Amino acid sequence: MTKRSWTTNHDAKNSKLENVASMMDGKFVKTENAKELLEDLIAPGDKVVLEGDNQKQASFLSKVLASVDPGKVHDLHMIMSSVSRPEHLDIFETGIASKLDFSFAGPQSTRISQMIADGTMNVGDIHTYLELYARLYVDLIPNVVLVAADKVDRDGNLYTGANTEETPVIVESAAFKDGIVIVQANEIVDEVPRVDIPGDWVDVVVQADQPYQLEPLFTRDPQNITELQILMGMMAIRGIYEKHNVQSVNHGVGFNTAAIELLLPTYGEQLGLKGKIVPNWEVNPTPTLIPAIESGWVKTIHSFGGEVGMENYIAHRPDIFFVGKDGTMRSNRAFGQMAGQYALDMFVGSTLQIDKYGNSSTVTNGRLSGLGGAPNMGSNPTGRRHSTPAWQSLRPDNDPLGKGQKLVVQMVETFGSNKKPVFVDHLDAEEVRKEAKLANVPIMIYSEDTTHIVTEEGIAYLYKTDSMAERQIAIEAVAGVTPVGLRSNPKQLADLRARGIVALPEDIGVHRSEAKRSLLAAQTMDDIVDWSDGLYNPPAKFRSWS
Amino acid sequence: MEKLHFSFDTKEPIQKPVHVGVVASGDLEVIFRPTTDTKSDINIVTGSDGFKEVWQNVLDRFFARYPIQANIEINDFGSTPGVVNLRLTQAMEALKDEK
Amino acid sequence: MRTLWIFPGQGGQRPGMLKDVPQDLKLKVKELTGMELTDDGVAYQDSIQIQLGILILQLFNVRQLTQIKEKPEVVAGHSLGIFGAAVAAGVLSEDDAIKIVFLRSTKMKEAYPVGYGMGAIVGLTRKEVTALVKQVNAPDIYVSNQNSELQTALSGSLDGINKVLDLAKENGAQKALILKVPNPSHSPLMQSAADALKEAFKTIELHRPTCTYLTNYNGHAVHTVDEIKKDMINNLIYPVYWDTMMSVASELGIDTTVELEPGHAFTRLIHTKFPDLRNITMSEMGIDDTEFLLKKWRKIND
Numbered sequence: 001m002t003k004r005s006w007t008t009n010h011d012a013k014n015s016k017l018e019n020v021a022s023m024m025d026g027k028f029v030k031t032e033n034a035k036e037l038l039e040d041l042i043a044p045g046d047k048v049v050l051e052g053d054n055q056k057q058a059s060f061l062s063k064v065l066a067s068v069d070p071g072k073v074h075d076l077h078m079i080m081s082s083v084s085r086p087e088h089l090d091i092f093e094t095g096i097a098s099k100l101d102f103s104f105a106g107p108q109s110t111r112i113s114q115m116i117a118d119g120t121m122n123v124g125d126i127h128t129y130l131e132l133y134a135r136l137y138v139d140l141i142p143n144v145v146l147v148a149a150d151k152v153d154r155d156g157n158l159y160t161g162a163n164t165e166e167t168p169v170i171v172e173s174a175a176f177k178d179g180i181v182i183v184q185a186n187e188i189v190d191e192v193p194r195v196d197i198p199g200d201w202v203d204v205v206v207q208a209d210q211p212y213q214l215e216p217l218f219t220r221d222p223q224n225i226t227e228l229q230i231l232m233g234m235m236a237i238r239g240i241y242e243k244h245n246v247q248s249v250n251h252g253v254g255f256n257t258a259a260i261e262l263l264l265p266t267y268g269e270q271l272g273l274k275g276k277i278v279p280n281w282e283v284n285p286t287p288t289l290i291p292a293i294e295s296g297w298v299k300t301i302h303s304f305g306g307e308v309g310m311e312n313y314i315a316h317r318p319d320i321f322f323v324g325k326d327g328t329m330r331s332n333r334a335f336g337q338m339a340g341q342y343a344l345d346m347f348v349g350s351t352l353q354i355d356k357y358g359n360s361s362t363v364t365n366g367r368l369s370g371l372g373g374a375p376n377m378g379s380n381p382t383g384r385r386h387s388t389p390a391w392q393s394l395r396p397d398n399d400p401l402g403k404g405q406k407l408v409v410q411m412v413e414t415f416g417s418n419k420k421p422v423f424v425d426h427l428d429a430e431e432v433r434k435e436a437k438l439a440n441v442p443i444m445i446y447s448e449d450t451t452h453i454v455t456e457e458g459i460a461y462l463y464k465t466d467s468m469a470e471r472q473i474a475i476e477a478v479a480g481v482t483p484v485g486l487r488s489n490p491k492q493l494a495d496l497r498a499r500g501i502v503a504l505p506e507d508i509g510v511h512r513s514e515a516k517r518s519l520l521a522a523q524t525m526d527d528i529v530d531w532s533d534g535l536y537n538p539p540a541k542f543r544s545w546s
Numbered sequence: 547m548e549k550l551h552f553s554f555d556t557k558e559p560i561q562k563p564v565h566v567g568v569v570a571s572g573d574l575e576v577i578f579r580p581t582t583d584t585k586s587d588i589n590i591v592t593g594s595d596g597f598k599e600v601w602q603n604v605l606d607r608f609f610a611r612y613p614i615q616a617n618i619e620i621n622d623f624g625s626t627p628g629v630v631n632l633r634l635t636q637a638m639e640a641l642k643d644e645k
Numbered sequence: 646m647r648t649l650w651i652f653p654g655q656g657g658q659r660p661g662m663l664k665d666v667p668q669d670l671k672l673k674v675k676e677l678t679g680m681e682l683t684d685d686g687v688a689y690q691d692s693i694q695i696q697l698g699i700l701i702l703q704l705f706n707v708r709q710l711t712q713i714k715e716k717p718e719v720v721a722g723h724s725l726g727i728f729g730a731a732v733a734a735g736v737l738s739e740d741d742a743i744k745i746v747f748l749r750s751t752k753m754k755e756a757y758p759v760g761y762g763m764g765a766i767v768g769l770t771r772k773e774v775t776a777l778v779k780q781v782n783a784p785d786i787y788v789s790n791q792n793s794e795l796q797t798a799l800s801g802s803l804d805g806i807n808k809v810l811d812l813a814k815e816n817g818a819q820k821a822l823i824l825k826v827p828n829p830s831h832s833p834l835m836q837s838a839a840d841a842l843k844e845a846f847k848t849i850e851l852h853r854p855t856c857t858y859l860t861n862y863n864g865h866a867v868h869t870v871d872e873i874k875k876d877m878i879n880n881l882i883y884p885v886y887w888d889t890m891m892s893v894a895s896e897l898g899i900d901t902t903v904e905l906e907p908g909h910a911f912t913r914l915i916h917t918k919f920p921d922l923r924n925i926t927m928s929e930m931g932i933d934d935t936e937f938l939l940k941k942w943r944k945i946n947d
Contacts, residue, residue, distance in 0.1 A: 086898045093868075110892040114865055226572070228628050365770070365794065366889070415626040417572075418795065419594070420770065431772075456628040481603035481627050490610060512632060513566075513639045596768050596819040 009178035027156040034064045034206050039072045046143040049079045055305045056163045058148040060184040060208035070095045083108045092121040103127045109367035116436040128375040130337045136173035145174040148212040152185040156199030159192035162306030162329040169334040175201035184208040193326035216308035216539045218284040220258040231515035233259035239459045239508045245389040248280040250340045250377045252349030256411040258288040265295040265521040282339045285310040291521035291531045304336035313535035340377040345390035346407035347377035358447035361429040378445040380406045409452040414480030421482035458504040477502045550590040559615040564640045567633040574622040576633045581617045592622035646946040649899040650717040652726030657908020660685045666705045678747040696750040703729030706905040709932045721859040734854040741849045752838035763826040764799040764806040768819035781808045787832035790885040800832035835881035842878045864889030
């Protein structure tokens with residue numbers, strides 16, 4: 001009997017790398033050999049992680065992967081946190097890949113639901129970011145990972161800088177389990193500004209023909225903030241941030257939260273809240289936070305990723321941001337998501353639909369946008385215990401063993417911009433589940449985790465309700481003249497107000513007539529640049545003067 | 547373009563005219579004028595057709611909460627029900643400030 | 646730069662629109678179908694004249710674009726427009742397109758002489774319109790084309806459609822009207838026309854597409870003869886999912902659209918949906934301006 005080998009994976013990796021040795025100069029492979037390299041290093045059926053989150057994309061490697069011979073490389077099991085580029089899906093049409101585990105697909109939401117429905121791709125799961133990263137270490141351990149770096153030195157050390165994002169969590173899952181780590185580099189240099197990923201973890205580096213794709217995803221022009229959003233922001237600050245003494249927060253990407261960021265230095269200041277609320281943030285470096293940083297509201301910010309145009313500003317504010325010795329920001333999506341789920345007092349976000357029970361989803365009208373990170377931020381880890389005032393303020397009085405809860409706040413206008421109700425009896429996501437034959441309805445945030453809903457009508461303090469029936473009545477009371485809202489009657493509303501389950505603006509001292517754009521600390525991108533002392537450099541599409 | 551008219555039996559006459567809002571896309575202007583009539587007349591000119599029922603619902607809610615007696619003129623440029631309600635309640639706040 | 650060529654269907658025709666179309670194309674029509682295209686107000690009362698007229702106008706536009714060395718990355722035709730799109734994609738020859746469209750329009754004319762047609766509802770979602778059709782519960786009404794999220798067509802019996810339109814107006818539709826289309830197009834009622842086209846396609850030689858083609862019947866991006874053939878045969882019995890086609894075009898990374906003649910209706914639709922795209926309408930710009938703009942944008946882009 002032959003002795004069992006315990007190093008089969010290790011041997012397989014070595015033999016693959018030996019096969020491509022003739023193409024390699026140390027760890028480096030010429031740009032024009034990239035296709036041949038992938039054909040030699042990726043075997044049919046391999047689990048392949050292709051780096052692409054919602055901002056940074058390994059766009060050179062994804063193009064090369066789409067160009068390989070499907071006769072040689074086929075039926076791959078792709079693992080991608082974000083399906084963003086056309087070729088991410090083209091590879092399923094050509095047979096290069098057949099199975100997909102992913103988290104977010106906003107930019108390809110129509111095609112992906114078509115491909116799932118007609119069987120062009122087989123979906124493992126639609127994950128939240130943290131679930132996907134975690135499974136890279138359990139049952140989705142990759143054979144090959146394809147990632148992007150800004151700069152790589154001669155030893156293969158990577159500088160990923162402000163856009164480090166998910167590169168570390170991906171590379172680690174392969175580097176220590178005999179996966180092959182392939183890196184596309186914007187630039188090959190003698191010395192990297194700092195080492196974000198040690199060269200020892202890296203197998204192959206290819207110079208990309210173009211820098212990786214990077215989108216300014218979290219930039220919101222204050223010019224587009226409406227007075228209704230300002231009113232809702234004022235209500236949130238008074239009725240939630242102040243009331244619950246919130247210290248740490250994540251904001252979603254919408255204009256509702258941008259309004260809050262720009263109201264802190266003005267409205268928040270008038271209320272005397274400066275120094276009392278939200279010093280600590282887990283959020284991308286969104287430009288609308290600049291006035292709050294400059295006026296001393298914000299003490300610390302950790303970020304999932306970078307934001308185009310914010311580099312120089314961040315470099316000059318190391319007291320606030322996580323900045324390396326070299327002076328540039330370090331982001332980390334996995335740690336950011338962990339902080340968002342476990343460390344924060346509160347998540348505040350927007351959504352496209354909320355059902356009568358309080359479940360919400362951004363999946364509408366046949367478009368499967370996936371989940372991303374909001375379900376991590378917007379959920380209450382039940383094993384958590386916190387002593388912060390916000391957490392404790394949600395603890396029921398009548399239960400000696402009762403726990404507090406993370407605040408999960410949904411801010412929506414009762415009707416969307418297409419004048420369709422945001423509050424509905426049934427989420428479109430239920431239909432999409434049927435069409436795409438998914439295991440679960442793609443709900444973004446579950447009712448049980450949602451503690452507050454803010455609309456232009458008022459705030460529903462859902463955590464105070466003690467039955468689903470009461471929760472529904474509270475939702476109806478703030479749902480305006482949507483079909484769900486029309487079920488509410490004046491008597492119910494009066495009762496809910498008396499018991500503090502619903503608050504109208506007048507109940508928390510918010511004057512609607514103060515909800516003016518002039519209340520925003522910055523009303524234009526120019527204003528934000530001024531606040532930043534000229535350090536913020538908006539991307540071209542946000543500049544009015546170019 | 548659609549012209550709508552509604553009328554409500556009301557009992558709290560307003561004393562002064564009020565004007566809030568702007569004529570801009572996605573917004574509306576609302577003008578309250580004192581009346582000697584025993585009811586409130588609301589005349590709406592809207593750029594978005596097909597929303598009569600929604601207007602009725604918004605106004606039902608508003609007059610149930612604030613039974614003011616006034617002539618009301620509304621010029622709407624595609625605002626959502628939320629914005630309509632904001633402007634109406636802002637006009638109410640402006641009335642109260644007068645007192 | 647990635648370009649989408651849009652081929653409109655019926656609706657934008659107008660007398661005189663064929664004045665620049667070369668004689669050889671008009672003669673081809675005469676030869677292959679026996680039809681004399683008169684390109685006047687009287688002619689455009691007739692659906693055969695309209696369909697053949699629009700087709701050769703688009704064949705002419707494709708020739709013009711090819712002459713200035715333009716190629717599409719993606720083509721999208723709306724209803725009749727798919728045949729021009731298939732020619733641009735290299736799938737169908739000019740001659741075969743003319744023969745097929747002649748057959749298509751003849752069969753359509755024969756299909757339902759009176760009492761059938763199409764309606765359109767603006768301001769309601771497809772889901773809402775479908776619920777209203779169910780509520781009316783009359784025979785021969787079908788929810789058909791989806792031109793944008795809130796623009797849905799109905800096909801079938803005019804009596805039934807009128808009932809749905811009345812109901813739509815009561816339920817918040819901004820517009821609800823009967824279209825000037827004398828057939829219940831894009832519904833199962835057109836099966837006989839589809840059968841005739843299926844027969845005709847048996848003897849037509851088709852070629853592998855040289856670009857991505859967006860299908861009407863389910864809005865997919867396809868690259869094979871079989872899928873495009875299926876779309877051409879079954880076009881009249883399925884809805885046109887134009888809204889989905891445009892979403893897919895955008896997800897394919899399209900940054901520029903060229904709408905072939907006649908009209909500019911689809912440029913308006915896509916501009917509302919994706920305001921960041923660059924648009925060209927050949928009916929307004931002509932080939933010289935089209936060439937100038939495309940060359941300029943390509944220079945900036947690549």
